Each structure stands twice: as C-alpha cells, then as structure tokens.
Amino acid sequence: MTVTTETDTATDWLLDDGLAPQSDGDPMAPLYDGAARGELVLPFCVRCDVPLDLEQQVCDRCGSFEKDWRSTELVGIVHSSTLMHRLEAGLVTATTPYPIIDVELAGGHRLIMTTIDPTSTAPRIGDAVLIGFRTLGGVSIPAARINPAPLDTEARP
Template sequence: MTGTARTAPRDWLVDGSLAPHVDETPPGALYRAAERGELALPFCLSCRLPLEPEQRICDGCGGNAVSWEPVPLRGTVHTATLVHRLEPGLVRASAPYPVLDVELDSGHRLIMTTLNPATAAPAVGETVTIGFRTVGGVRIPAAVPAAAHSETTEDRP
C-alpha cells in the first residue's frame, strides 16, 4: 500500500468530536485497554472492591491504591431507557436509541449504548456481552444484547 491513510470508522450514534480524551489519568486506562479488545477497570488493591473509573479512594476500606485489571466481557442490564433526542451535528441517530446501565460480572457498573443501532432497549435482567464502538478513533465499551450476539461483538473498519 502506498501512502493511503486509514480513517476511523464512523460511529452509528455520535459525532467523532464527542470522543473521550485519552491521557494518563485513570480513565485513560479504560480506553487504552479497549484498543487491545479488553475491558480494564479499577479495583482497590487492599480489599479488591470494584471501583468507579475516576475513583481514587475505596468506599470499603479507605485505601488509595488502585489496580486496573481486565474483567470479563459480560454483564446484565440493570436499567435501560430509550432516548428520544435529535441533535444534528452531534447525535447521528435519527430514531430513538438505547442507553443502558450494565452491571458487569466483575461487580462494576457502566453506562453505555449498544454496539449497533437498536430501536428498542434490551430488557432489564438481560445478559449482554461487551464489544467496542469507535468514536473519533477511540474505542469505547458497548453492549451486545444476547439476541444480537450471533451477529458481531466488535466493530470493523
């Protein structure tokens, strides 16, 4: 190949300008792991309690040592909503889209949408696997409902 530039795939939901900033702060570890196809999240090094990505002090033991570790790509829909929002230029979807609160098997909870466009939200209690969308060149976690699991678990350029 001679001098061709590879462009990031266009996300189905939002404009690339809404991509998260990846740096050396703790949440950056989540996006660096996603680039490798892993979901890495923080645990308290002392008591092993799952922590929020920005959390620096453990609610369980008060410890401040954090370990970012790969977790299983599986969880359960804790809450779900269907968002009806059109915002030309930022939100690409022209129909309602799901936003999910997923409780991962690791004990963490993440807010995400689905890997692919969906006109209905998965049911509360439904098992999902985690794939990765690409927004502005940054890979982010996205849910793959059980019904859609046979289609794909990862976006492709």
C-alpha cells in the same frame, strides 16, 4: 474465558467523532488502552480488591487511595435501560431513538453504555449482554451486544 468481540472502525453510529474522549493523559486512559486491545480494563482497590467506579478516587470499603486497573470479564446483565429520544445536531448523529443501558458486569462493576449496533429498542432488565467496543473518533469505548448467542455455562453472569 475468552469472548470474541468486534471493534467497529467505521464512523460511530451514535455520536459525532468530535465527542471522542482524549485518551492521552486522561485518568481513564487504562480503560481506552484496554478497549483498543479488545479488553475491558476497570479499576479495583489495591488494598481490598473491591470494584471501583471509573472516576472514584477513594475506596468506600477501606479508604485506600490506590487503585489497580485490570481486565475483567466481558459479560453482564442489564440492570436498567431506557430509550433515549434525543436528536441534537452536531452531537448526536442517530436519527431514531437509541438505548442507554446500565449493565451490571460479572466482575462487580456497573457501566452505563449503549449498544455496539444501532437499535431503536431498549433491552429488558435481566437480559444477558456481551461487552464489545465502538470506535468514536479513533478511541475504543465499551458497548453492549444485546441478545448474544447463548453463552456457555462458565460465561453466564
């Protein structure tokens, strides 16, 4: 399945560019490199193929220390969400509340993210999302598009 996503190259709507991750030499560089290409690249255990958390070093299922970063589907559902009421000069540039979303991805991973576009409402648990990317200080990072256009039947999470 191919899902068209957008990467906004303008200043990020939520955070100061100084908070951008340093992608060179970062253990999560495959995530950022994939995001720059419009792909969601996440870690899987080499031995048993279980999805791993981003910074997980050892597989909980088989004990392997080897991981393989590969592209995953850009669809998921909201597992939980909250509306953050935090204004912090020099870090958070948004001036209104913003959502923080725990997304359960179709490929088995879960990621915490916000939305591609500014919104002051939190999505409902169970809402479908498409994963796109925001650009923070020149680094692409995953973000959710809430209430996407209806997905075709093959793309449903």
